[in-house]
Amino acid sequence: MSLYSHSSQYGHHGRHHHNSTSSQHSYRDPRYAQPLVGGYGGYGPPPNADPQLWQWFSTVDTDRSGQISLNELQAALVNEFDLDTVKMLMNMFDADRSGTIGFNEFAGLWKYIADWQNVFRHFDRDGSGSIEGHELSEALRSFGYNLSPRLLQLIELKYATGPASGYAPPAGISFDRFVRACVVVKSLTEAFQQLDTDRDGWIQVSYQQFMEMFLRAP
Amino acid sequence: MSLYSHSSQYGHHGRHHHNSTSSQHSYRDPRYAQPLVGGYGGYGPPPNADPQLWQWFSTVDTDRSGQISLNELQAALVNEFDLDTVKMLMNMFDADRSGTIGFNEFAGLWKYIADWQNVFRHFDRDGSGSIEGHELSEALRSFGYNLSPRLLQLIELKYATGPASGYAPPAGISFDRFVRACVVVKSLTEAFQQLDTDRDGWIQVSYQQFMEMFLRAP
Known part of the structure; x- marks a missing residue:
């Protein structure tokens, strides 16, 4: 996209x-x-x-x-x-x-x-002004990221505008945090792929590299 | 500490x-x-x-x-x-x-x-109300994190209350972001150490694990 x-x-x-x-x-x-x-x-x-x-x-x-x-x-x-x-x-x-x-x-x-x-x-299908879980999955999939349901759930929780609550429906993701979430996924995926030279989905990283990859992501 | x-x-x-x-x-x-x-x-x-x-x-x-x-x-x-x-x-x-x-x-x-x-x-030595680079290094060292100068610089940039500017002195880290920075370093270091069972400073991670480690950090 x-x-x-x-x-x-x-x-x-x-x-x-x-x-x-x-x-x-x-x-x-x-x-x-x-x-x-x-x-x-x-x-x-x-x-x-x-x-x-x-x-x-x-x-x-x-x-x-x-x-x-x-x-x-x-x-x-x-x-x-x-x-x-x-x-x-x-x-x-x-x-x-x-x-x-x-x-x-x-x-x-x-x-x-x-x-x-x-x-x-486009992805805020229900026009709620925030992106909910299934809308997030659809957006990331359309950008070419086929993430596991577990990762999608973690992204939804981390970037939600509020924490998950026992009572209320889960908070959606506001515009600014949606942009940041997508840029973070892109940035971390690219950092991973750069080290995964044989494309087997596994990398070996030192503590220094590991921390740097995180700290360079927005 | x-x-x-x-x-x-x-x-x-x-x-x-x-x-x-x-x-x-x-x-x-x-x-x-x-x-x-x-x-x-x-x-x-x-x-x-x-x-x-x-x-x-x-x-x-x-x-x-x-x-x-x-x-x-x-x-x-x-x-x-x-x-x-x-x-x-x-x-x-x-x-x-x-x-x-x-x-x-x-x-x-x-x-x-x-x-x-x-x-x-305690670590805001100059009483400026924000934590500057050398104050951050000292704080993290006192918590037992001996990070490289490069990592310390990246943490300072990421958690600074403003971006580095060509003109102004680098922005310091406000209280809330200082707490978050320290908790993030702790969380990522622990996640890394959990996988580094032979304590050689290297880990092998899958994309799924890698992304999960970041998304679980605050």
């Missing part, structure tokens, strides 16, 4: 985000953008930037530094993304390792989140 | 929490406690309960059900503990697997957090 692959983040599918906004915002042609805030001469979108995307970027970039810091990203995603997911996204999209997200990096991040939102909506 | 061991949670060291409260609250003898809220006949501390602890419990138990749900626990710890740490604590202290925390389970949880707070303060 191409949406799942990290490398698809920069893919262009000829789609436009929120077409309606191009008329709503036609009064601000990004090619001739003026600084949005006085005293920060030159603050404006890069040439040919999507105006809607630039608007989002500048909303998140609250100190108008031209760069989104972790705190700004977290504030923008507050109550929607847990810190580990935000850190995972920062690590994936802070391509120049500056510790902040510039506009082009932000465009990739936004596309990635939008793609995952489509995946999430 | 006994504080680190999960089994120490029920240990009694003859210490009293907040001695001052015993006089402040002497008007409410827990042995003769009355329901705190009308209409919930019988809501009150168990016999011989620590009155301060009961007060905390009933504050967290906002719906006066006599049981703390995940949502109540999270609300009480909001902005202080991330969801994965709260879930880890629930899994550790919900001894009867009811999905909620009763008063006796709460007493164990509270003691555990108080003990960890002492550990945290």
Whole structure:
């Protein structure tokens, strides 16, 4: 599934985000953008930037530094993304390792989140806003991971938005944790396969390697 | 270090929490406690309960059900503990697997957090309120984990409250994530040692085992 692959983040599918906004915002042609805030001469979108995307970027970039810091990203995603997911996204999209997200990096991040939102909506069959056990199985199977029922159950428990309860129905997995769960499965599976050179489903690992594999996963 | 061991949670060291409260609250003898809220006949501390602890419990138990749900626990710890740490604590202290925390389970949880707070303060040498790299190394070494510099660096990055930044000093590890990091190291090390029967520092694992080891860690 191409949406799942990290490398698809920069893919262009000829789609436009929120077409309606191009008329709503036609009064601000990004090619001739003026600084949005006085005293920060030159603050404006890069040439040919999507105006809607630039608007989002500048909303998140609250100190108008031209760069989104972790705190700004977290504030923008507050109550929607847990810190580990935000850190995972920062690590994936802070391509120049500056510790902040510039506009082009932000465009990739936004596309990635939008793609995952489509995946999430697709597998959230009952439209509950969270992914339940059987929906998770279906999603992972469609990504090519044929995991045992035991592993699927452990993933469901670990990434559920709450713990299993004796009374309540098991908590589902919210969007941010669903993305993290899928990226973790991908990351650990790839780390395993890299060592499983004879493809027999067994690897030999040292304590150092073992811990590193875990600590490198989001 | 006994504080680190999960089994120490029920240990009694003859210490009293907040001695001052015993006089402040002497008007409410827990042995003769009355329901705190009308209409919930019988809501009150168990016999011989620590009155301060009961007060905390009933504050967290906002719906006066006599049981703390995940949502109540999270609300009480909001902005202080991330969801994965709260879930880890629930899994550790919900001894009867009811999905909620009763008063006796709460007493164990509270003691555990108080003990960890002492550990945290002890290793936060510069009193910054977060654990930095060298403080983390020292803490883990004192718990008996002689990890390589590479692993220590990965732990510091993974559990830091923010990502490493090109500009800012590296983010430290907040209390909740420090507890989780230590429990994760303990959990993974024990899982590894269980398979490393000849103690040579190498194990052979199947994909199923490998994934299970990670998914069972907090």
